[in-house]
Amino acid sequence: MLKENIYLSIIIPVYNERENLEQLYNEIIESLGNFEKKYEIVFVDDGSEDGSFSLLKKIHKRDPRVKIIRLRRNFGQTAALSAGFDFAKGKVIITMDGDLQNDPHDIPKLIEKLEEGYDIVSGWRYKRRDNFFTRRLPSIIANWLISLITNVKLHDYGCTLKAFRGEVIKSIKLYGEMHRFIPAIASSIGVKITEIKVNHRKRRAGKSKYGISRTIRVFLDLITVKFLLSYSTRPLQVFGLIGLISGLTGTAIGVYLSYQRLILKTTGLTNRPLLLLAILLIFIGVQFITMGLLAEMISRTYHESVNKKIYTIREIIE
Numbered sequence: 503m504l505k506e507n508i509y510l511s512i513i514i515p516v517y518n519e520r521e522n523l524e525q526l527y528n529e530i531i532e533s534l535g536n537f538e539k540k541y542e543i544v545f546v547d548d549g550s551e552d553g554s555f556s557l558l559k560k561i562h563k564r565d566p567r568v569k570i571i572r573l574r575r576n577f578g579q580t581a582a583l584s585a586g587f588d589f590a591k592g593k594v595i596i597t598m599d600g601d602l603q604n605d606p607h608d609i610p611k612l613i614e615k616l617e618e619g620y621d622i623v624s625g626w627r628y629k630r631r632d633n634f635f636t637r638r639l640p641s642i643i644a645n646w647l648i649s650l651i652t653n654v655k656l657h658d659y660g661c662t663l664k665a666f667r668g669e670v671i672k673s674i675k676l677y678g679e680m681h682r683f684i685p686a687i688a689s690s691i692g693v694k695i696t697e698i699k700v701n702h703r704k705r706r707a708g709k710s711k712y713g714i715s716r717t718i719r720v721f722l723d724l725i726t727v728k729f730l731l732s733y734s735t736r737p738l739q740v741f742g743l744i745g746l747i748s749g750l751t752g753t754a755i756g757v758y759l760s761y762q763r764l765i766l767k768t769t770g771l772t773n774r775p776l777l778l779l780a781i782l783l784i785f786i787g788v789q790f791i792t793m794g795l796l797a798e799m800i801s802r803t804y805h806e807s808v809n810k811k812i813y814t815i816r817e818i819i820e
Contacts, residue, residue, distance in 0.1 A: 509539035510613070511592030511668075515582035516545050516600040518552040521707035527561050527568070529606040537610070544569045545600070546586045549576030579662075580681040587671050595666045603631070604663040605701035612665035612698065621670045621693035622685055624656055625663035627702035644720055651728050652686035656697050659683070663700050678723045690731050741794030749787025755780035 512530060516523065523545075530543060547555045547570060555572055562568045571585050583597060594616060598604040608625065615623045632638055641660050649655045659682045666684075670693055674684060685695050733740045759777055762768040771777055 508542050508591040510541035510594050511590035512543045512596045513586030513590055514545050514598055514600045515548050515579050516550060516554050517548040517576060518550045519600040520552045520554045520557050522602045523557050526600060526602055533606040533609050542567050542569055544586050544590055546582040547572045548582040549573055580676050580679055583681045584676045593668050595668050595671055597662050597664050599662045601705055603703050603705055605703060608700040615698055616665045620696045621667045622688055622695045623665040624685055624697045625661040625700035626658040626697045627661050628699040630702050631704040648724060651724060654686045654689045656685060679719045680723055683727045686727055737797035738794035741790050741797060745787045745790030748783045752780045752783025752787060
């Protein structure tokens with residue numbers, strides 16, 4: 503059986519978006535009206551309870567290019583996208599939301615930009631149609647912080663509308679809320695990333711699944727991403743540095759107190775909080791260095807057990 507020669511896969515995570523799905527499908531078909539290569543539309547039903555799955559089955563019967571992945575429960579957008587990546591067959595993969603706020607007519611622009619030689623093209627919702635205080639302001643702060651910490655400069659990490667080369671996105675494992683960090687994570691394997699302005703529309707039906715609580719989870723995942731990008735293969739450098747600073751500070755305070763007691767004959771030092779601080783810092787320093795050594799051993803065991811390389815080859819010329 504010959505493998506399907508599909509060029510484009512469009513992955514759409516869906517959670518209770520029944521009122522938007524028919525129009526979304528029609529707009530995607532319309533936007534790809536002049537597209538000559540084979541494509542598939544992969545809907546990932548992330549535990550919807552509003553009849554979204556039943557509607558998707560009806561669309562599938564009309565159009566075999568539509569594929570459905572149904573998850574057992576609501577796992578979240580990152581898990582839904584990950585499932586889509588695993589089953590997508592296209593050489594180029596587009597991701598977008600199922601709420602009609604991403605404009606399907608931007609898909610050809612993303613593909614065109616990707617074909618200029620980029621590996622990832624990220625959408626930038628230049629004129630975002632969301633509430634400023636609850637959605638846009640937290641997003642502005644998060645985008646600035648992510649760009650600062652990861653050193654990958656994008657205006658809009660949270661925009662789901664992105665284009666990827668299949669071999670790039672399939673090599674990335676996602677956890678937590680890390681789908682928004684894909685460009686930053688991919689930067690560690692040496693990919694070319696760019697950003698283009700895309701249209702953003704107001705939600706027409708259904709309820710938003712985003713809230714302030716999600717911002718907190720994003721910040722926590724950002725710590726993980728920074729560690730993975732900078733220290734996953736050398737954890738001792740981060741834990742050891744903290745341990746050395748703590749230990750040396752405690753030692754310096756201890757030497758100072760010893761000088762006061764032995765040379766200057768100062769009394770009453772045992773009742774001073776500074777002595778307890780010195781002891782605490784020394785113990786913390788030892789613990790952090792020990793933690794770094796243990797993390798180093800775990801990291802080496804992980805990389806050796808899964809045969810994971812610490813480098814990625816772009817091409818081999820023979």
